[in-house]
Amino acid sequence: MKIVTKEKTITSSKEAKDFLGKYGLYAEFWEPEEVDPSISDALVRFKSQIEKLKKKFGYASADVCELNTKSPNLDKILEPFMKEHHHTDDEVRFTAEGEGIFGINPLVDPPFKIYVEKGDLLVVPANTRHWFELTEKKNIQCIRVFKENPKWEAIY
Numbered sequence: 001m002k003i004v005t006k007e008k009t010i011t012s013s014k015e016a017k018d019f020l021g022k023y024g025l026y027a028e029f030w031e032p033e034e035v036d037p038s039i040s041d042a043l044v045r046f047k048s049q050i051e052k053l054k055k056k057f058g059y060a061s062a063d064v065c066e067l068n069t070k071s072p073n074l075d076k077i078l079e080p081f082m083k084e085h086h087h088t089d090d091e092v093r094f095t096a097e098g099e100g101i102f103g104i105n106p107l108v109d110p111p112f113k114i115y116v117e118k119g120d121l122l123v124v125p126a127n128t129r130h131w132f133e134l135t136e137k138k139n140i141q142c143i144r145v146f147k148e149n150p151k152w153e154a155i156y
């Protein structure tokens with residue numbers, strides 16, 4: 001995880017957690033506990049961490065979302081994510097493969113960017129203004145964790 005603000009770039013995990021905490025965001029860094037290379041399902045590889053997270057924040061379900069150059073209509077899919085919005089639920093994303101960029105507008109301070117990569121969990125709390133974009137590699141596989149069943153409403 002790397003955070004880029006107007007003034008500085010943060011690369012240390014500890015500093016990143018502290019910085020995000022100031023704005024109510026939360027991060028963890030996960031290693032797969034199940035390292036059997038034949039297991040490709042991220043929900044299996046990170047099962048215990050997902051369960052711990054669900055207990056900690058009262059989340060109920062999880063799924064996997066993949067975006068890459070093979071996704072049909074990738075640009076169309078990305079368009080709504082790239083516009084600043086918020087949700088009435090937390091946006092919980094664990095990057096299992098690939099990379100992405102979350103933009104956060106804390107309103108009280110200038111916007112900043114969080115570059116997420118494999119192993120990064122990010123919780124963007126409800127009502128936080130944010131957007132999401134892919135990097136040049138255009139490849140991410142995310143575990144999404146939800147309070148209830150997936151709610152899709154974005155408020156622009």
Ligand SMILES: [Fe+2]
Binds near residue numbers: 091130
């Ligand atoms: Fe969102």
